[in-house]
Amino acid sequence: MLLDEKRILVTGGTGSLGQALVRRLLSGEVGTPARITVFSRDEAKQHTMRLEYFRRQAATDEIIYEKARELLRFHVGDVRDYSAVLDAVRESEVIVHAAAMKQVPTCEYFPNEVIRTNVQGAQNVVRSIKENHTSVETVVGVSTDKACKPVNIMGMTKALQERILIQANLDGPHTRFVCVRYGNVVGSRGSVVPLFLDQIERGGPVSITVPEMTRFLLSLDRAVTTVFDALRYSEPGDTLIPKLPAARVTQIAETLIDGRDIPVVHMGIRPGEKVHEILISEEERHRASDRNEYYVIEPVLPELRPKSVRPPALRAEYSSQDVTLDGNGLRALLAPYLPPRKAFGLVA
Secondary structure (H helix, E strand, C coil), X not given: CCCCCCEEEEECCCCHHHHHHHHHHHHCECECCCEEEEEECCHHHHHHHHHHHHCCCCCCCHHHHHHHHHHEEEEECCCCCHHHHHHHHCCCCEEEECCCCXXXXXXXXXXXXXXXXXXXXXXXXXXXXXXXXXXXXXXXXXXXXXXXXXXXXXXXXXXXXXXXXXXXXXXXXXXXXXXEEEXXXXXXXXXXXXXXXXXHHCCCCEEECCCCCEEEEECHHHHHHHHHHHHHHCCCCCEEEECCCEEEHHHHHHHHHCCCCCCEEECCCCCCCCCCCEEECCCHHHHEEEECCEEEECCCCHHHCCXXXXXXXXXXXXXXXXXXCCHHHHHHHCHHHCCHHHHCXXXX
């Protein structure tokens, strides 16, 4: 299978995506790795994650917890630190680079810190591979819709991360560097759904920026599947983009409020926020092809692009402004976060 006997490194492995990715890796659905290394600078989250897998008396998911004891390793380190990155990289064959600073308003106040993590972190991964005799076969860089036509520090640094990884294919012929780019992960830390749920639990108000704001949405599972599919199908320098539903943020709030008497307030756009997100720009669409459930942006560097010219998959940029979710679709997507009787359509 895809990852049988592979040594896998997940930077940012204690984040929402990292933890979901590790759990799916341990399930065996893409093979049985030789080792999974969780790399992050947060020893407290690593300790919690270790206890979850190593000390849990599981009534279900026995396979996952048994495999964790055999396969799972934890490495405390910072992607800003080249020597720490090298220690982890030299023992790896597949790397999912998910470490990032990603809270948009916070990033606006600490741009130097964001550059060190999002840009220099990617540089350290590439340098570790290029300057040493490693066995790394593939690196998947996790990016964001905010990297497309970026207007905030988080997006600007993620756009640079994408270019650093794509360019690395020119100098690292033995390693394939690819990227995945997607929108807001429903339920991830810091995303809008947990924020709204916390505000609803407190009785409100639910804070919305502006009524016209839209966002792409995907589940954590779909985010992980996108990483797996990038490992399966992507050519060097590709950026894989899942075809995603989009909704107005006001619709998300109304669905989660679910008819309860919870007030809503409009607070204006926060520092660095966009009204609409874009996954493929007007300029990139000429290099974007259609691949089943995904769009694939071919590399900006002509040396990495295929010889044959493929017709563009899109006639315009791919924006969340083109809302695709109606009320029923949004309710189905948010079902895990709704009261049980509503989620399953039962009448009280």
